[in-house]
Amino acid sequence: MITSGAHAAAGGTLPAGSALLLVGLVCAVVGAILAGAVLDGRGARFTAITGGLLTAQALGHLTLVVAAGHHHGGLGVTWSMAAAHLAGAVLLGAAISVVEYLYLVCVSVLCWLRLFATARRQPAAPRRPAEPRQSFAQSVLWASGLGMRAPPLA
Template identity: 45%
Template sequence: MSTPATSAPLRGGVVGALSVLVTAAAHDLGGAALPSQSAAVALLAVCVGVGWMVSSTPAGRNRLVVALAAAQTLGHLTLTVVDGHHHGALLDLPMAAAHLVAVGIGAVAVHGAERGIIAAARAMRRILPIVLAVAAVDTDTVRPARPVNRVDAPARLLDLSGRGTRGPPARLR
């Protein structure tokens, strides 16, 4: 499923935000502790970069899975380097399984969100003309809430025509 260029930034933002949450959860479920504040900020920076990449490249399912796998890999390395975990730089089986499941969950969530947004946009495209036609206002019968008092004044903010009130008072002339 290809994503229109107008929704590419939305897709990138969803992929970035989802990657942060799912990477941290997978890392925790894989046997490591929840990330510290500095590790969470570093993970956020990495996943924002992945989201930006997704928003600037043409969409496709394969590219989405590759981007989510890259986010999981880079996120795992970031959390390992910043926090340092019991398994070192290598993945053990529960950690690898948790990150692989996270890629699948992320792909299903992003794909479902895209389909939901497309369905919502189609529904709005059908419903909105009907709602706007029913809610049309007859401008001939609409009156202002308060009477309009017009002041006979020049249209300019400052009257520079020479007919103003400059000069001394009349009795001093």
């Protein structure tokens, strides 16, 4: 909950109870909307993630101002509060972008390793049993004209 941490770092109080629940809900909704976006390129991902985090920071801060009754003057935005929220969003956006890129690298390496780790050698052809060296019966086709071809004796 970077919103709560940035809010407390700039002089606010840590939210508790329903205010914390509402901030979590607002941030989860913004995260779910951002997760559905299909983005190409690391720069676009970083920009979208940081923009989504800034939006979640702003909405979370407004939720804390309304729910917890903070009175910082106006909407509760001081220079130190805005700087803390901005720094938190940019640092977390950079961290998320780097982790996503490293995840893709690891998945790619593991897919290539899987090809070599699961490569199976072709099984040897099944051996036929060796034919016996002594023949106990002769083939009819190889027999000479004597024997079975002759007319019956009786």
